[in-house]
Amino acid sequence: MADALGLHIMQLLKHCNSSVGLEGNNKTIVMKSFDDLVHHLGDMMVGCGNEELLALLNQLESLVRSTATWYSDTFVNAFPEVRANNAWVAELITRMDKMTVICEQLCNIRYGSDVEEEEAVVGFDNEVEILLDQLTGTSMKQFQIISITAMAGLGKTTLARTLYNHELVKYMFDFRAWTSVSQVYLTKDLLLSILISFIDDPTDDLYKMNEHELGGKLYRKLKGHKYLVVFDDI
Structure with a gap:
């Protein structure tokens, strides 16, 4: 994921990870990472003519928005020790894993493009x-x-x-x-x-x-x- 999108994902992962546990109290930073990722995805969609790529971008944007809402809603009323429980962490990991896999698909999609096959x-x-x-x-x-x-x-x-x-x-x-x-x-x-x-x-x-x-x-x-x-x- 060595591109701008991958860097946004890695930054979000880092901030989400630091929010888990007793020392985690950086909701504002995490939510900003979500916003930055959504804006970057929007920029990527502008002028995108590849239907497969656009579908993945829309899928990732929808997942990021829903995860941001879930994170915000569950974070507000959760004490640090509650946030560190297995169920909450497992849900966060599941959502972030989905983002990572879609990002990998986006980064790898160029290997199946008609243009590059003709090179x-x-x-x-x-x-x-x-x-x-x-x-x-x-x-x-x-x-x-x-x-x-x-x-x-x-x-x-x-x-x-x-x-x-x-x-x-x-x-x-x-x-x-x-x-x-x-x-x-x-x-x-x-x-x-x-x-x-x-x-x-x-x-x-x-x-x-x-x-x-x-x-x-x-x-x-x-x-x-x-x-x-x-x-x-x-």
Whole structure:
């Protein structure tokens, strides 16, 4: 989430986290973070011509507004020790997890855009052919890890995106997911991001699952299928 939207989300997470517990008494700061995020989302919507992107922005804005209202209403009459109870914290975490996952989808949506699929990968023809054979070859192992390593700025993401969007790859794999790994990441968020790629209509229960439950659900979803998961920015 290394962009302006991601920074707004991280700032909100930081302020919400500091409001939990006996020392938390910064409702004004948290509400300002909510307002800043809503305004930023509004700016992103102006002139947005991508329907998928706009739908996610609207979804995130609605979630942010409803969470801000819930936070304000529950914070006013709650003592610090009440705010630190498991139910209140669990609800806050669930809502923030939803925001994080939608933000990851927004940051990753560019990898599926028609414009970028048409971009030429200059100088990578041989690498594309070799890696494509590794990914789709009939003799490929049941499980394999393919690393694309090089200095920054040499086109690793472009190469991976070309393979990810290749028609043969789409045909060969039942499930595909692309997720970005930030410098400071949570395993739960990574699992959620991958699962959301495979599930058309995720429920609230999904966001309330812990790492173990998410891992089990992902295992059951992928068992017996061919799947490709790309971890970018590791």
